Amino acid sequence: MRGEIMKPLLLTVLLMFSFESWAQSSKYQRQEKKVAKPAAPSNKKEDTKKKDSEKLDISGLEQKYWAPKDTDFTVVQNRTFTKDKKIGISLLAGPVINDNFSEGIDLSLTANYFFSERHGVEFTYIHSDMKDNQTTTAFKETIASGSGITPDHGKTTSYIGIGYNFVPIYAKVSFLDRKILYFDMAITPTIGVVSYDQQLRPELGSTKSKTSITLGLDITQYLFLNKYLALRADIRNRFYSEELLNYRTGEKIKDQTTQATVFLVGATLFFD
Numbered sequence: 001m002r003g004e005i006m007k008p009l010l011l012t013v014l015l016m017f018s019f020e021s022w023a024q025s026s027k028y029q030r031q032e033k034k035v036a037k038p039a040a041p042s043n044k045k046e047d048t049k050k051k052d053s054e055k056l057d058i059s060g061l062e063q064k065y066w067a068p069k070d071t072d073f074t075v076v077q078n079r080t081f082t083k084d085k086k087i088g089i090s091l092l093a094g095p096v097i098n099d100n101f102s103e104g105i106d107l108s109l110t111a112n113y114f115f116s117e118r119h120g121v122e123f124t125y126i127h128s129d130m131k132d133n134q135t136t137t138a139f140k141e142t143i144a145s146g147s148g149i150t151p152d153h154g155k156t157t158s159y160i161g162i163g164y165n166f167v168p169i170y171a172k173v174s175f176l177d178r179k180i181l182y183f184d185m186a187i188t189p190t191i192g193v194v195s196y197d198q199q200l201r202p203e204l205g206s207t208k209s210k211t212s213i214t215l216g217l218d219i220t221q222y223l224f225l226n227k228y229l230a231l232r233a234d235i236r237n238r239f240y241s242e243e244l245l246n247y248r249t250g251e252k253i254k255d256q257t258t259q260a261t262v263f264l265v266g267a268t269l270f271f272d
Helices: 002-027 044-054 059-065 134-143
Strands: 087-095 102-114 119-132 154-175 179-199 207-224 229-245 252-271
Touching: 087 229, 102 154, 102 252, 119 134, 119 179, 154 207, 154 229, 179 229
Parallel strands: none
Antiparallel strands: 087 102, 087 252, 102 119, 119 154, 154 179, 179 207, 207 229, 229 252
């Protein structure tokens, strides 16, 4: 009886010791450390290039149409035909358009040198071929009736002068959507000397030559055909003091300010 009781008790004690030993071994067992996998290397240059490529690049537009941001904002155009450091030789012809007593053609030889696209100097010589206009001719033939009465006036014979070219306008114009035309417009204040003949009756020698200091203001338009050739049109205004003589007696009547306007057209050759 006693032996039968001791067997279960002994079995229970053995089981308790076995469980405790297993628990102790589990407690002190070394655990495996989890090692984090290294991240894939980042290519910063490629990332930067990718971000830059997503931005809109406007540097080309800025260089073509705008000045740098740290200067005054101005429009800049690419010039197809330039004048910078070039010499221009122009041959022009045209009528005097506001003379009350005379008509004729002015022939002009003009030389320009441009320091830049905006500034230059000009030298001009003009030869004038003037004669009585229809009003003066009709007065002599009908009203005077052979009495020799003629309006008191003078006729210009030549002009020589210099000027300063200021070119404020450069433009491109589409012609019938087929061709681009290129324009330059110059404003030129001038100073020079005009020669003119005072008109006298034949008995007094017919004419008497005089000269006068002349101020002027010209407007010039260039139309470029290529880098060496341009069509040119000028409106030239000259202001000078003219001594007016009596046609019949040759006596001085007065000094008057004369304003002569000439319209000239021609061509300009440019040389480097």
